[in-house]
Amino acid sequence: xxxxxxxxLSPGKDGVVDRISNLPxxxxxxxLSFLPTKDSIATSILSTRWKLLWTLVPKLDLDSDTIxxxxxxxxxxxxxxxxxxxxxxxxxxxxxxxxxxGELQTFRLQWKxxxxxxxxxxxxxxxxxxxxxxxxxxxxxxxxxxxxLKLPPSFFSCxxxxxxxxxxxxxxxxxxxxxxxxxxxxxxxxxxxxxFPSVIYSQERSFLRFLSGCPxxxxxxxxxxxxxxxxxxxxxxxxxxxxxxxNGSDYELEINAPALEYFDxxxxxxxxxxxxxxxxxxxxxxxxxxxxxxHKEFFRERVFRLFTALNNVKFLSFxxxxxxxxxxxxxxxxxxxxxxxxxxxxxxxxxxxxxYLLQNAPNLExxxxxxxxxxxxxxxxxxxxxxxxxxxxxxxxxxxxxxxGLKDEEEFVKYILKEARVLKTATIQVYxxxxxxxxxxxxxxxxxxxxxxxxxxx
Numbered sequence: 055x056x057x058x059x060x061x062x063l064s065p066g067k068d069g070v071v072d073r074i075s076n077l078p079x080x081x082x083x084x085x086l087s088f089l090p091t092k093d094s095i096a097t098s099i100l101s102t103r104w105k106l107l108w109t110l111v112p113k114l115d116l117d118s119d120t121i122x123x124x125x126x127x128x129x130x131x132x133x134x135x136x137x138x139x140x141x142x143x144x145x146x147x148x149x150x151x152x153x154x155x156g157e158l159q160t161f162r163l164q165w166k167x168x169x170x171x172x173x174x175x176x177x178x179x180x181x182x183x184x185x186x187x188x189x190x191x192x193x194x195x196x197x198x199x200x201x202x203l204k205l206p207p208s209f210f211s212c213x214x215x216x217x218x219x220x221x222x223x224x225x226x227x228x229x230x231x232x233x234x235x236x237x238x239x240x241x242x243x244x245x246x247x248x249x250f251p252s253v254i255y256s257q258e259r260s261f262l263r264f265l266s267g268c269p270x271x272x273x274x275x276x277x278x279x280x281x282x283x284x285x286x287x288x289x290x291x292x293x294x295x296x297x298x299x300x301n302g303s304d305y306e307l308e309i310n311a312p313a314l315e316y317f318d319x320x321x322x323x324x325x326x327x328x329x330x331x332x333x334x335x336x337x338x339x340x341x342x343x344x345x346x347x348x349h350k351e352f353f354r355e356r357v358f359r360l361f362t363a364l365n366n367v368k369f370l371s372f373x374x375x376x377x378x379x380x381x382x383x384x385x386x387x388x389x390x391x392x393x394x395x396x397x398x399x400x401x402x403x404x405x406x407x408x409x410y411l412l413q414n415a416p417n418l419e420x421x422x423x424x425x426x427x428x429x430x431x432x433x434x435x436x437x438x439x440x441x442x443x444x445x446x447x448x449x450x451x452x453x454x455x456x457x458x459g460l461k462d463e464e465e466f467v468k469y470i471l472k473e474a475r476v477l478k479t480a481t482i483q484v485y486x487x488x489x490x491x492x493x494x495x496x497x498x499x500x501x502x503x504x505x506x507x508x509x510x511x512x
Contacts, residue, residue, distance in 0.1 A: 083107065083110050083112075087112070092121055112159040116146055116162070116164070117163075118138070118166050146177060150177060158184040158185065159188065160186070161177075161188070162189075171193075174205075175206040185214040187214055189218050190219040192222055193222040194223055195222075204224075210236070213239060214239060221244075221247065222247060226248055240270065241273060243275070247277060247279070274296070275294075275298075284308070286310070287307065289310070289311055290312060293314060293315045294314075294315065294316040294317075295311060295316070296318040297319045297321070308327045309327065309329065310329040312333070314334060317340075318338070321342075323343075326356070326363075333366060336367070337371075339371040343375045344374070358385055361386060367392065368392050370393055372407075373426065374399075375401065376403070379403045385407065385410060386410050386414040390414055393415045393418055394419045394420065395418070396420070396421050401427060408423070412445060417448050418449055420451040421452050422455075423453065423454045424454075424456055425457070450476055451478065451479050452479070453482075454481070455483040456485050459493060467500070473503060478508065480507055480508070497509060
């Protein structure tokens with residue numbers, strides 16, 4: 055075996071060239087920025103060149119689950135939990151103090167604590183002083199007797215923030231007249247399970263004041279399971295709006311966002327009002343659940359109003375869940391003239407909803423149907439009728455996921471193959487345990503109107 059070649063590092067010394075350490079400092083810092091801060095600091099032992107390199111990285115990513123835990127056993131008692139809190143707080147404070155770079159690009163903090171969250175105030179002040187642009191806080195109080203964290207007043211006037219993500223047990227109560235609130239650069243705001251004041255009126259005011267301080271906001275994501283009262287989202291610059299898991303007893307959401315391009319809603323539909331026509335809307339993802347005891351006319355009116363607002367959408371994903379959809383009726387206000395792709399999650403009870411959408415989408419090009427959870431209800435069972443005029447004359451792509459060979463499924467696939475004039479591909483993904491060969495043999499016997507249609511079974 056030939057002896058491996060060595061390149062000269064310096065006169066009189068042979069060794070393998072360290073190409074990474076010879077890279078420019080700015081490039082090394084860029085590489086380290088993709089690592090959690092704990093791993094970035096670990097590189098300081100490599101050589102003198104690397105010793106302080108981590109302090110120049112303008113990003114911090116600190117997680118209490120991975121910092122300060124290796125020294126403690128899996129059977130820690132409460133005293134050890136307190137020790138972990140102290141250790142992590144010391145690490146974060148030390149890292150912030152040692153960093154030598156000027157402006158802080160990103161500060162990401164995942165923190166589970168049990169007794170003392172007072173350090174957060176100082177950390178946020180330090181981040182603001184260093185002109186932080188992206189702040190991602192994921193906070194969890196693991197002791198029920200400890201108060202939730204409250205953000206310091208100085209936080210609400212961080213003029214450099216572009217991205218703000220808040221998750222967990224953080225109280226937001228900005229219903230104080232003297233409090234300055236101004237995020238002039240903020241474009242992305244994500245709030246996940248954040249706690250607004252318990253008084254509904256204060257909740258509404260806090261939420262409104264929060265948004266009013268974001269004059270250039272483009273991306274708003276809001277996730278909660280405790281929303282009550284009337285809320286207004288009046289953001290002319292908003293392009294993306296995501297609302298998730300709204301399970302509150304009652305709420306009303308007023309939306310004034312004429313520039314909206316992307317809308318995502320999933321949860322319990324109450325009253326949502328759009329006050330401007332969404333001429334720029336490109337994509338909408340909607341997941342709705344209808345309860346058995348829900349008043350059908352009220353629910354239909356809400357769904358009808360929502361789809362009226364989304365009428366210009368080009369890409370629509372719709373997941374209607376629950377056992378009562380067969381009683382809702384037609385939810386389409388008029389034709390979706392711009393709709394080119396429809397993703398639909400089908401169950402035993404919502405086949406009629408899919409029919410209504412198909413007959414109101416004259417320019418549909420792509421149809422993706424996936425199987426939802428089976429609903430065991432005889433009330434859902436009724437004979438489906440398919441008219442030739444239902445289907446778009448532009449449909450070129452059809453996909454059905456989770457095919458089990460049930461009667462409703464076979465009739466629907468048969469209808470698509472028979473009526474789609476310019477269909478190019480029909481892909482059937484069979485449910486696990488089903489024979490692909492048997493499904494292909496049966497579906498191949500169905501007549502195809504398009505002579506160029508390729509039928510695939512996966």
